[in-house]
Amino acid sequence: MAEIRFILNGAETVVNEDPTMRLLDVLRDLMGLTGAKEGCGEGECGACSVLVDHDIVNSCIMPLGNAAGRDIMTIEEFSKTERYNVISRAYEDAGAVQCGFCIPGMIIATESLLNKNPHPSEIEIRDGLSGNLCRCTGYNMIVKAIQLAAERGDGLW
Amino acid sequence: MSDISKSIPKSDSAGKIAGETIYIGDMVLDDMLHAMTLRSVHAKARIKSIRLPEMPEGYFIVDHRDIPGDNCVNIIFDDMPVFADGKVNYIGEPILLAAGPKRKKVKEIIDSIEVEYEPSEPVFGYSKSVVHHEFEKGDAASVFCKAERIIKGSYSTGYQEHIYMEPQGVIGLYEDNKTTVIGSMQCPYYIKNAVVRTLGTGQENVRVIQAATGGAFGGKEEFPSLMGCQAAVAANKTGKPIKLIYERTEDIETTTKRHPSRIDFEAAAGEDGSIEALRVRVFLDSGAYIGLSGVVLQRAMIAASGVYTISNLSVSGDVYETNTVPNGAFRGFGAPQMFFAIEMFIHHFAIETGQDPLALRKRHLASMGDPTSTGGTFRDPIIMGDMIQKAIDMSGYDEKIAEYSKPGDHRGIGMSWVLHGCGFTGSGEQKHIKAVVRLRKEKDDMVTILAANTEMGQGAMTTLRKIAAGVLGIPIEKVIYNNPDTDLVPDSGPTVASRTVMIVGGLIARAARQLKEKWVPGKEILVEERYRQPDYIEWDEDKLRGDAYPAYSWGVNVVEVEVSPVTYEVDLKGIWAVYDIGKAIDERIIIGQAEGGLSQGISYGMTEVMECREGRIQQRNMTDYIIPTAGDCIPMEIVIMDNPYPLGPYGAKGAGELPLVGGAPAVALAIENAIGKRIDRIPATPEYIMELMENG
Numbered sequence: 001m002a003e004i005r006f007i008l009n010g011a012e013t014v015v016n017e018d019p020t021m022r023l024l025d026v027l028r029d030l031m032g033l034t035g036a037k038e039g040c041g042e043g044e045c046g047a048c049s050v051l052v053d054h055d056i057v058n059s060c061i062m063p064l065g066n067a068a069g070r071d072i073m074t075i076e077e078f079s080k081t082e083r084y085n086v087i088s089r090a091y092e093d094a095g096a097v098q099c100g101f102c103i104p105g106m107i108i109a110t111e112s113l114l115n116k117n118p119h120p121s122e123i124e125i126r127d128g129l130s131g132n133l134c135r136c137t138g139y140n141m142i143v144k145a146i147q148l149a150a151e152r153g154d155g156l157w
Numbered sequence: 158m159s160d161i162s163k164s165i166p167k168s169d170s171a172g173k174i175a176g177e178t179i180y181i182g183d184m185v186l187d188d189m190l191h192a193m194t195l196r197s198v199h200a201k202a203r204i205k206s207i208r209l210p211e212m213p214e215g216y217f218i219v220d221h222r223d224i225p226g227d228n229c230v231n232i233i234f235d236d237m238p239v240f241a242d243g244k245v246n247y248i249g250e251p252i253l254l255a256a257g258p259k260r261k262k263v264k265e266i267i268d269s270i271e272v273e274y275e276p277s278e279p280v281f282g283y284s285k286s287v288v289h290h291e292f293e294k295g296d297a298a299s300v301f302c303k304a305e306r307i308i309k310g311s312y313s314t315g316y317q318e319h320i321y322m323e324p325q326g327v328i329g330l331y332e333d334n335k336t337t338v339i340g341s342m343q344c345p346y347y348i349k350n351a352v353v354r355t356l357g358t359g360q361e362n363v364r365v366i367q368a369a370t371g372g373a374f375g376g377k378e379e380f381p382s383l384m385g386c387q388a389a390v391a392a393n394k395t396g397k398p399i400k401l402i403y404e405r406t407e408d409i410e411t412t413t414k415r416h417p418s419r420i421d422f423e424a425a426a427g428e429d430g431s432i433e434a435l436r437v438r439v440f441l442d443s444g445a446y447i448g449l450s451g452v453v454l455q456r457a458m459i460a461a462s463g464v465y466t467i468s469n470l471s472v473s474g475d476v477y478e479t480n481t482v483p484n485g486a487f488r489g490f491g492a493p494q495m496f497f498a499i500e501m502f503i504h505h506f507a508i509e510t511g512q513d514p515l516a517l518r519k520r521h522l523a524s525m526g527d528p529t530s531t532g533g534t535f536r537d538p539i540i541m542g543d544m545i546q547k548a549i550d551m552s553g554y555d556e557k558i559a560e561y562s563k564p565g566d567h568r569g570i571g572m573s574w575v576l577h578g579c580g581f582t583g584s585g586e587q588k589h590i591k592a593v594v595r596l597r598k599e600k601d602d603m604v605t606i607l608a609a610n611t612e613m614g615q616g617a618m619t620t621l622r623k624i625a626a627g628v629l630g631i632p633i634e635k636v637i638y639n640n641p642d643t644d645l646v647p648d649s650g651p652t653v654a655s656r657t658v659m660i661v662g663g664l665i666a667r668a669a670r671q672l673k674e675k676w677v678p679g680k681e682i683l684v685e686e687r688y689r690q691p692d693y694i695e696w697d698e699d700k701l702r703g704d705a706y707p708a709y710s711w712g713v714n715v716v717e718v719e720v721s722p723v724t725y726e727v728d729l730k731g732i733w734a735v736y737d738i739g740k741a742i743d744e745r746i747i748i749g750q751a752e753g754g755l756s757q758g759i760s761y762g763m764t765e766v767m768e769c770r771e772g773r774i775q776q777r778n779m780t781d782y783i784i785p786t787a788g789d790c791i792p793m794e795i796v797i798m799d800n801p802y803p804l805g806p807y808g809a810k811g812a813g814e815l816p817l818v819g820g821a822p823a824v825a826l827a828i829e830n831a832i833g834k835r836i837d838r839i840p841a842t843p844e845y846i847m848e849l850m851e852n853g
Contacts, residue, residue: 038182099614102322139785
């Protein structure tokens with residue numbers, strides 16, 4: 001057990017737990033934040049993506065100990081932002097959502113990508129999504145959604 | 158609504174994007190126990206003894222002795238136990254559940270259970286036939302007797318794993334003499350019927366509720382019945398909610414997959430170069446239990462002549478039992494194996510007889526009025542001629558195939574033609590499913606669709622609401638479709654077999670017409686419709702004769718590749734497809750189905766390797782079992798034709814499976830064109846291409 005301090009969705013947070021506990025379990029089981037999903041449990045699929053210091057991280061392979069002092073944002077908090085509104089509208093309009101299980105992770109990947117590169121090329125978008133698997137769509141509508149978001153949200157990133 | 162096909166926002170997208178949609182893994186109930194499964198480590202063995210650790214307070218073991226009814230999962234063929242009883246037939250077969258408040262502790266209990274096995278010789282390969290079917294059309298035997306030239310081919314296909322992003326999961330509950338199963342599923346009534354039988358109880362004592370389902374592709378057709386029964390038995394024993402969620406490795410190793418197959422052809426060449434007679438033999442590996450493999454075999458066999466009319470046909474097939482993880486439903490249901498085989502074979506036949514493959518294929522292409530493989534009739538207009546031309550024009554197929562066929566060119570292009578029978582095979586809808594749907598109008602004039610079909614990403618919720626709203630002439634916001642709950646909705650059948658829009662949507666459209674006639678504002682009205690098979694459909698279930706399907710969807714797929722001459726890696730360069738699904742109820746949803754399905758079909762043909770050695774699955778996680786990433790996929794150009802089917806709602810036929818079916822043969826033919834070597838198995842991986850290039 002150890003006392004781990006970090007910022008979670010804007011709030012100072014202290015967790016007294018085994019530092020090897022997966023961040024994903026901390027979020028889902030201790031905090032009740034179920035937007036991040038477990039698709040593979042080994043850092044392959046990206047369904048568990050969260051923003052750590054505004055960079056995309058697979059929370060299923062990040063031990064709680066590594067969260068100490070970091071700023072963590074999940075889909076629950078990101079969905080309150082203006083950037084989210086633009087991204088979510090773009091996903092809806094592009095028809096990018098099928099079963100939805102990968103989508104919160106995809107939204108986090110989209111934010112992480114656009115934050116670094118507000119006007120990505122198609123290749124850069126595909127690269128930026130390569131850590132997030134989707135089995136339903138064949139990705140083209142997701143790529144389209146990100147292109148739409150980048151275009152409509154010009155100036156937001 | 159001017160044109161039904163015009164896309165609208167999907168009903169379920171907003172919650173999914175925000176992460177607010179609750180999947181089964183997100184659900185937490187008071188006093189809930191976590192369950193895990195103890196599994197066989199032998200492919201075939203007798204269980205001599207099981208030694209349990211001392212159980213801490215509040216932890217339970219649940220096994221076959223706790224089953225009040227039949228220890229059998231109610232699938233089509235009743236051979237799979239809910240929990241192993243004294244013997245195991247595959248590695249990973251469930252023996253018992255351990256359940257308790259802390260997952261970590263449950264895992265410790267599972268790890269400390271000692272099972273003593275007496276292993277015996279397992280069966281692998283195509284040796285133990287457990288189901289056999291055959292049918293004839295014309296008189297193939299006498300054509301073969303006189304044939305001057307017989308061309309042969311043998312094709313094999315590997316496993317395919319669904320990799321729905323959400324692993325399998327259910328929660329079982331027991332309250333007031335009623336057992337409830339909530340979970341990720343395609344077929345609530347399959348689970349209900351299975352649980353009723355396993356608990357040995359009445360229909361009124363079991364309730365099944367679908368949770369948001371994170372992808373299925375057939376993988377959540379029959380498999381969740383097993384987990385549902387286990388969770389139900391555990392909930393009844395403990396009196397507490399039981400949550401049974403698979404981890405990915407467990408899901409990959411122990412759930413159903415697409416059947417590996419071998420398909421052999423012999424064709425008698427006529428003097429004019431046509432295929433006068435075709436003999437087809439199908440081998441399917443069912444794994445340890447038959448389940449629905451016999452039906453998968455039938456669908457594969459019925460597709461034996463592909464989209465071609467061949468007058469003399471002799472088809473036989475067997476399901477072989479092996480001591481491996483049971484195989485089951487997967488988008489396409491036997492057709493992807495057969496279409497890979499027949500599309501390759503007709504090409505190889507043409508090349509061996511010195512003909513242009515495209516010309517031979519066009520010559521045999523089925524037309525309206527032709528007899529089907531099983532002696533039924535293609536009753537509706539077939540517009541494949543137009544579709545093929547469109548695909549050729551879009552892709553530049555003619556010029557490319559000429560150029561890429563030159564020696565030393567590493568590029569290739571391939572085209573596949575497919576059909577997919579919509580709905581259950583034969584009289585399945587009429588005899589077995591007997592679908593019922595209801596519409597209920599409330600006093601506030603909101604209309605709820607009461608049907609058991611599930612949204613699993615394919616857009617059922619939006620599409621079915623759109624049909625009802627369109628017929629009623631009311632805004633779509635006035636139509637409600639909730640995740641099915643068997644206490645609230647009638648059995649409209651499973652969400653499988655490309656039947657949801659054509660069959661269930663058709664019933665909803667009929668119910669909506671009935672409601673429209675009876676419509677009185679401010680009054681509660683309930684209407685019901687039941688499935689009626691068109692009178693002209695005749696099907697002999699034993700002999701496999703007659704109209705196997707009421708309607709067919711059609712597709713043309715073109716794939717262009719470049720194969721590295723150094724690493725033999727295959728890069729996709731272009732993908733084009735043209736589909737006739739009658740009428741798109743929502744064009745963007747259909748394009749989504751097309752792109753996702755075709756992508757799965759192409760990677761089935763070139764990427765997705767799963768092997769089983771001595772009964773053990775070798776690719777145990779998503780690092781080993783590769784599905785395409787965004788970087789592996791490329792834009793697709795897809796055209797949806799308008800060819801309304803008179804009995805479908807707004808003219809719609811089935812669409813969910815069709816795009817997958819043609820992916821593998823299109824990419825395999827493209828690779829074949831690129832490397833100039835004959836491909837007779839999938840996936841066509843770089844290793845296999847290297848083998849072909851280096852060994853001739």
